Amino acid sequence: MTTTEITRDLRDLDKDGLTALMESLGEKPYRARQVYDWLFHKNAASISDMTDLSLSLRDRLEADGFYLGSPELIQERMSSDGSMKLVLGFKDGEQAECVLIPDDNRLTLCISSQSGCALGCEFCMTGIVGAKRTGNNAVRNLTQSELIGQVRAAEVLVRKGLFEGHIAVTNIVLMGMGEPLLNLDNVVSFIGILTDQGGMGYAARRVTLSTAGIVPAIKELGKRATGINLAVSLNAATDEMRDWLMPINKRYPLKQLILALREYPLKKRRRITIEYVLIKGINDTDKDAKRLARLLRHVECMINLIPFNPFPGTEFERPEDAEVVRFQHLLLEEGYTAYIRASRGPDIGAACGQLGSLREGKVL
Ligand code: SF4
Known part of the structure; x- marks a missing residue:
């Protein structure tokens, strides 16, 4: 994203965007690296936290309307199985839901991309x-800063000790609300920062995009976000069934x-995950399994199998x-290697396919 776009949230910029911004302010390129470090590695709360920048630069950024935004935590709901759904609100009133799922030695965060x-x-x-939302109310892509904001909001709750035996988020999956590959640029840029050891520092092999x-974006992803895992929600083995x-x-x-x-270009010993939601009498017959x-x-x-x-x-x-x-x-x-995945958080509307229920006014 470039500085000419309307955003003034500094966390919407990547390395190139920050370099362009510093150049436009007459600053040396190393300033961009310093700001990047504050934004994504040190997780600064405000521009004034960036104490190794000159006071005049900090003042200038603030005077130009730049800021560090963070989503509002509107609701958190804990499931009887220990998983937790967060509802986050953004500046324009839009919301996204994400889910923290503790499991033995893993704490997975499922985030939304739209x-x-x-x-x-x-x-x-x-x-x-x-699908019912149109016009001004249409679904929109989440920005880079909104994607990052979900991770940071979850990290705060984990640090509070709400998940016994877990001190940090270990895995991140883009499987929440939205189709990540329809938001390719923001998602790729976010993944770059998320998995940069000088950025947010998550291991790429612990990040999965579903x-x-x-199809064209899958090919693009293979070139632009190597190292993360790919999952595909398949759910049918014939075009007739899948069209429906x-x-x-x-x-x-x-x-x-x-x-x-x-x-798809896979790293050594990696496989694509195929997700198949089993629906009674629809796609769960022996014939379906053999076709699959x-x-x-x-x-x-x-x-x-879900x-x-x-x-x-x-x-x-x-x-x-x-069955x-x-x-x-x-x-x-x-x-094939095939697992049955127990759904987590169905009592709080946090299981696969249930997100967005609060917006509809249906509290599951
Ligand atoms: S399963 Fe739900 S969130 Fe995923 S692509 Fe389909 S409608 Fe979108």
């Missing part, structure tokens, strides 16, 4: 709410998507546990 999701997947509360299958469950499939059908996954196995041949992948999480107004149902296990076994027999 203020909802317009893709309208049939099994997803976020999509159903988002997409509904925006995930309308984005009409634009990027399975043949194109699978080809992009086969060609056939479709994924030659894709370096593992499969996560039993559907019901939400108000949906007619879909969760399959019986035995889920049967589906898993069929995939195992075909030689």
Whole structure:
């Protein structure tokens, strides 16, 4: 992002943007590195915290309207299973939800990339709410600073000791509200800062981006954000079924998507995660499992099976546990690694596909 764009939140700038800003103010390039360090590594709360900048530069930045924003924590809800949903509010009144999920020695933070999701997947509360939003109320991309703000807000809660046995967020997944690859520039820039050891310092192998299958952007991501993990929300093994469950499939059908996954540049010993939400009587038959196995041949992948999480107004149902296990076994027999993922936080509307329920006024 360049300084000519309207944002004045310094955390919307990357290294190049900060360098351009310092140049425009007649400052030496090393000032950009100092500011970057304060913004992303030291996590300064305000421009006045940046004590190794000259007073005149700090005054000038403030006089020009630059600031360090942070989202407002509107709500935090703890699930009976120990996970926690945060609702964060931004300057224009938009909101995003993120979820902290403790698990043995991991504390995963699931963040949102948009203020909802317009893709309208049939099994997803976020999509159903988002598809109804149009005009001025349309779903928008979250900015780099808003993506960073979610991580920082979660870190504050973790430091308060709310998650016994966990002192820091260990893993970050972009699987919350929104399609990250429709917000590619901000997301790639955010990932760069997140995984920069001179920036926020998270390990790239502990960051996962999940997409509904925006094929051109998958190719772009493979070039621009190497090192992170890719997950794809697949949920069907035929175009007919996927067109219905995930309308984005009409634009990027399975043949194109699978080809992009086969060609995706993976680091050694890494695999793409295929997410498959199992819906009773819809995509959970033996035939579906066999079709899925056939479709994924030659894709370096593992499969996560996620039993559907019901939400108000949906007619879909969760399959019986035995059916889920049967589906898993069929995939195992075909030689795949397949896990059943227990949903976390369904009682607080924090499980997969349930985010955005508060906006709709439906408290799950
Ligand atoms: S499943 Fe993902 S892509 Fe589909 S509507 Fe929900 S948030 Fe959007």
